[in-house]
Amino acid sequence: MVVLKFGGTSVGKPERMKKIAELVLGTPGKKIVVLSALSGTTNTLVAIGDHLLAGQKAKAEEETANLEKHYQSFIKELYASESFQAIGQEIVSRFFIFIRMLAAGQFDNKGYRELLAQGELISTELFYQHLQERRITARLLPALYFMSIDENDEPELEKISERLKPLVSSLTNIDIVITQGYICRNNKNEIDNLKRGGSDYTASLIGAAIRAEEVQIWTDIDGMHNNDPRIVKKTIPISELTFDEASELAYFGAKILHPSTIVPAQKYNVPVRLKNTMDEKAPGTIITGKGAAPGSFKAIAAKDGITAINIRSSRMLMAYGFLRRVFEVFENHKTSIDMITTSEVAVSLTIDNALHLPSIENELKKFGSIEVDKDQTIICIVGQKITEQKGVLKKIFEALGDVPVRMVSCGGSTNNVSVLVEKQYKE
Ligand code: ASP
Ligand code: MG
Numbered sequence: 226m227v228v229l230k231f232g233g234t235s236v237g238k239p240e241r242m243k244k245i246a247e248l249v250l251g252t253p254g255k256k257i258v259v260l261s262a263l264s265g266t267t268n269t270l271v272a273i274g275d276h277l278l279a280g281q282k283a284k285a286e287e288e289t290a291n292l293e294k295h296y297q298s299f300i301k302e303l304y305a306s307e308s309f310q311a312i313g314q315e316i317v318s319r320f321f322i323f324i325r326m327l328a329a330g331q332f333d334n335k336g337y338r339e340l341l342a343q344g345e346l347i348s349t350e351l352f353y354q355h356l357q358e359r360r361i362t363a364r365l366l367p368a369l370y371f372m373s374i375d376e377n378d379e380p381e382l383e384k385i386s387e388r389l390k391p392l393v394s395s396l397t398n399i400d401i402v403i404t405q406g407y408i409c410r411n412n413k414n415e416i417d418n419l420k421r422g423g424s425d426y427t428a429s430l431i432g433a434a435i436r437a438e439e440v441q442i443w444t445d446i447d448g449m450h451n452n453d454p455r456i457v458k459k460t461i462p463i464s465e466l467t468f469d470e471a472s473e474l475a476y477f478g479a480k481i482l483h484p485s486t487i488v489p490a491q492k493y494n495v496p497v498r499l500k501n502t503m504d505e506k507a508p509g510t511i512i513t514g515k516g517a518a519p520g521s522f523k524a525i526a527a528k529d530g531i532t533a534i535n536i537r538s539s540r541m542l543m544a545y546g547f548l549r550r551v552f553e554v555f556e557n558h559k560t561s562i563d564m565i566t567t568s569e570v571a572v573s574l575t576i577d578n579a580l581h582l583p584s585i586e587n588e589l590k591k592f593g594s595i596e597v598d599k600d601q602t603i604i605c606i607v608g609q610k611i612t613e614q615k616g617v618l619k620k621i622f623e624a625l626g627d628v629p630v631r632m633v634s635c636g637g638s639t640n641n642v643s644v645l646v647e648k649q650y651k652e
Contacts, residue, residue, distance in 0.1 A: 226255045226256060228437050229256055230427070230428035230440070231260055231502065233262060235444065236262075239299055245502060246355060260348050260349050260406060261348065266344040266347075272288050273289055273324070273328070274337040277332040286325075296321075300314065301313075309354060317347070323343065342405075349405050353365045362398075362400070368427065369408060371388035372385060372430070373412075374412070378420075380419065380430050382430060382434060385434045386433070406424025406425070406426075406427040408427075409427075423483055425482055426485050429485075432495045432497075433495055436493055437495050440498070442498070446462075447504055448463065448500075449462065449463050451525065453479075453525075463524055465513070471487050472484070473526075473605055474524055474607055476605075477526045478526035478527045487512065497511075497512040497513075519608075522607075522611060525607070526607070527604050528577065528602065528603045529651070531601040531602060532599050533573060533575050533597070533645060534573070534586075534597050535595070535597075536551060536571065536572050536589055541571070541592075543569075548572065562575065563577060564632055564634045582597070601631060602645070604643065604646060605642075606644075611639070611641070612636060612641075612642060613639055617642070618635065621644070628646055631645040
């Protein structure tokens with residue numbers, strides 16, 4: 226079995242949605258098709274939710290009405306027959322009645338998460354009905370039946386697997402199983418999600434849960450590139466990556482993949498293939514556990530919005546347990562640390578989630594003097610076992626030239642070197 230995931234732009238226009246039906250049909254064997262919301266929808270739902278939380282009902286209604294119009298014209302082009310036009314109408318009105326019902330009530334965070342789930346719920350229904358119109362046998366399997374996260378928002382892979390396996394095998398004679406990306410239930414059994422861009426993660430979790438042959442992530446670019454195509458001209462797609470390399474790149478800025486996607490696939494050694502819906506013949510990128518030939522630089526990614534924190538303390542000198550106490554502060558604020566460097570009297574580390582920065586700073590003050598630099602960028606240089614190669618750091622520092630480097634991290638893994646610079650030097 227394979228898992229095929231199609232992102233927002235792949236389902237964002239009626240002709241694209243028809244195209245993915247072709248791609249699904251062209252894939253042999255049984256498959257699970259994971260869909261995102263139509264492009265722009267989740268952003269709009271976020272905007273509606275923000276207006277509602279701020280008590281701005283009129284603004285929320287304006288956005289809702291525009292979104293509804295968008296779906297009205299979408300179904301007009303998607304369905305050919307009058308009877309399916311009517312079915313499309315029914316789906317759209319049902320969803321928008323529900324959205325307005327959420328908006329009319331006491332809108333809280335729970336309502337907000339339900340609102341965000343509507344994008345994937347509607348896209349999968351519209352696609353399912355499109356297949357029905359074409360008399361293609363398929364089943365819609367709601368992600369809320371099997372996808373769950375625990376009290377720390379971590380997906381419960383084993384439970385997902387226990388629920389999903391019997392569901393999938395009960396669907397005998399069904400080759401196409403459609404489900405929603407992104408959405409799940411939390412430990413209170415409420416509707417929740419896997420964070421923005423989470424449909425990739427859904428696909429990989431499903432792939433791991435059913436031990437799929439392969440997970441395919443279909444987007445609008447021909448694989449993972451060796452640099453950010455929005456900034457660097459003439460980037461090239463990378464044909465093969467290891468799980469570790471792909472994880473580093475996704476985490477440190479490659480926008481093509483949700484950063485957690487690789488984790489479940491790697492756990493059960495399920496290959497992840499990145500493909501382009503606009504150019505299905507393009508080879509794309511295959512991510513596997515196989516080690517590629519060591520030695521060369523493969524790709525560079527950059528992650529903005531990084532905050533660097535420096536803690537300087539003479540108490541650190543020859544002391545043990547100091548770092549543990551520092552890390553505990555971050556742990557207590559559920560804030561993860563990306564890079565870390567230490568000297569005998571100081572430690573520098575970076576975080577990308579500055580939500581709890583004020584209280585983190587406050588607590589760190591008891592250890593020594595604190596310095597905070599915002600607007601930093603991590604540049605991550607990736608390649609199989611590059612840190613074991615001679616001259617790698619020399620090449621990197623030569624390329625950096627006069628750029629002031631705030632931190633360097635090398636040796637944590639053999640396949641990446643990261644440097645921290647001020648954002649203005651990123652390009
Ligand atoms: N629709 C969700 C988002 O826009 C999930 C996804 O597309 O992966 O973040
Ligand atoms: Mg995405």
